[in-house]
Amino acid sequence: MSPRAKTGGASGEEFARAERAAKFILSKTRLRPRIGLVLGSGLGAFADEFASTKRIPYQKIPHFPQSTAVGHAGQLVIGKVGAVPVAAMQGRVHFYEGYTLKQVIFPMRVFARMGIRAVILTNAAGGISRDYKQGCLVVLRDHINLQGSNPLIGPNDERFGPRFHDMTQAYWKPYREAALEEGRRLGIEIHEGVYAAFTGPCYETPAEIHAVRTIGADLAGMSTVPEVIAARHMGIKVLGISCVTNMAAGILDQPIHHEEVLETGERVKNQFVALLRGVIPRIAADVASV
Numbered sequence: 001m002s003p004r005a006k007t008g009g010a011s012g013e014e015f016a017r018a019e020r021a022a023k024f025i026l027s028k029t030r031l032r033p034r035i036g037l038v039l040g041s042g043l044g045a046f047a048d049e050f051a052s053t054k055r056i057p058y059q060k061i062p063h064f065p066q067s068t069a070v071g072h073a074g075q076l077v078i079g080k081v082g083a084v085p086v087a088a089m090q091g092r093v094h095f096y097e098g099y100t101l102k103q104v105i106f107p108m109r110v111f112a113r114m115g116i117r118a119v120i121l122t123n124a125a126g127g128i129s130r131d132y133k134q135g136c137l138v139v140l141r142d143h144i145n146l147q148g149s150n151p152l153i154g155p156n157d158e159r160f161g162p163r164f165h166d167m168t169q170a171y172w173k174p175y176r177e178a179a180l181e182e183g184r185r186l187g188i189e190i191h192e193g194v195y196a197a198f199t200g201p202c203y204e205t206p207a208e209i210h211a212v213r214t215i216g217a218d219l220a221g222m223s224t225v226p227e228v229i230a231a232r233h234m235g236i237k238v239l240g241i242s243c244v245t246n247m248a249a250g251i252l253d254q255p256i257h258h259e260e261v262l263e264t265g266e267r268v269k270n271q272f273v274a275l276l277r278g279v280i281p282r283i284a285a286d287v288a289s290v
């Protein structure tokens with residue numbers, strides 16, 4: 001085997017960078033989170049409620065990408081939700097911002113090197129299923145990657161995971177069930193569905209939405225899927241939750257505005273936060289038992 005094949009060539013560097021970033025983060029706090037959160041558009045405020053908090057702006061973390069999207073603060077917050085230590089990204093970076101997919105998944109690599117074993121990925125999405133209403137929450141059951149690429153293309157570094165990894169349970173079933181149960185207990189309108197990832201940055205056309213509905217999509221969005229692929233590559237369990245901030249293009253006879261997306265996110269934030277508070281201890285119990 002050539003040295004390049006052994007270390008994964010360019011991805012040997014990816015591993016070293018992730019290790020450096022993880023060491024830096026862990027040197028700033030005594031907490032050792034096993035759960036990572038990515039707080040999408042409008043949801044970042046959840047991390048402002050944590051106890052024993054340490055905030056680290058992304059620009060301070062070695063090699064970390066900076067987020068440019070409106071509604072994304074761009075800092076890592078390490079703190080406690082109840083008794084559970086968590087690491088939360090207030091804002092993520094997207095493919096449409098011009099980052100490579102390797103940059104988009106770098107925070108997941110760092111999470112893994114920090115010892116994180118489960119992630120909760122949240123996002124804003126357009127609702128396609130006729131069962132959904134603006135403002136409802138949807139637990140992701142599966143996804144369809146329509147971003148035209150995959151973050152793992154290129155040499156594989158076995159220290160992260162295998163060349164060909166399984167995606168049959170991309171979204172961990174017990175976590176999905178826990179989220180649905182908690183949602184119902186809280187009286188929140190909550191569904192389960194399939195997320196189709198487009199690149200953005202424009203919203204989809206009605207014909208695109210019609211096409212993906214036909215192939216089984218319930219939601220359309222511009223994020224999350226690269227992170228899920230990377231997390232599963234490293235054996236990290238995933239819970240994905242979307243907030244239906246608007247109905248997708250052509251579902252209603254009206255245009256989609258970014259302001260509407262932000263407003264709906266803001267309106268259901270409290271429900272989203274309550275759901276996360278309910279689910280986190282259940283996921284903590286699972287990751288503590290492995």
Ligand code: HPA
Nearest residue numbers: 124125126220221222248
């Ligand atoms: N499409 C894609 N991404 C989105 C949407 C949408 O309708 N709403 C919020 N994020």
